Amino acid sequence: MFLFYSCCAFWLYKEIRMIRYINYGNTDDFALSDKEEKEINLLKSKYQSQKKIKSSIDSTISKIAHQGRNLSKNKDGTYSRRSTLGKQLNIVLSNALTSKKTIYSMYYQLNKDIIYISELPKTRARRWSELASKRSSARLSITILSILILISGSHDWAVILMEIIGIAIIYYIFIEIFNKIYLKKILI
Secondary structure: OHHHHHHHHHHHHHHHHHHHHOOOOOHHHOOOOHHHHHHHHHHHHHHHHHHHHHHHHHHHHHHHHHHOOOOOEOOOOOEOOOOHHHHHHHHHHHHHHHHHHHHHHHHHHHHHHHHHHHOHHHHHHHHHHHHHHHHHHHHHHHHHHHHHHHHHOOOOHHHHHHHHHHHHHHHHHHHHHHHHHHHHHHHO
8 A cells, every 4th residue: 555655645746746837727828928028029129120230230341342352452351551442441341340240149149039938838838748747647547556456456565566567657658648649739
């Protein structure tokens, strides 16, 4: 009976872990909150403005390259300083390249943040799916174990141990089945 009680304790542990997901009845309840929606909209607007700045910097650099196409270049890639145009282009180009680095880093960071927030519902749902499948599997395994103990009527430890091992195998099979069912609901 100790093994039966330990299985019940395991099931109770899984039920307690699901308490934090009590507000989520099914996989459709994992949508972004209002705060997250506002945050993602703000990030998207910043992303669009950074995209415009990025394209203007790229066009500035291409204009500089077009203006300096007849100028000779130094080994380090800058334009020759013998002409005033070369000096001006070097100053504008260095400023453009510096701002390009900062804009590109901000642009890609905003993109990463948008993707992270967009993936939050799936991340939450996957964790819920994992815990829900383990809880459902524990429920079924305890039910089957109870039935087997009642049917066998045996209090022999060897028989009960074999039943527990069988239930453990069934438990892991149920986990895989429920995980696939819940994940299929999430990914659709």
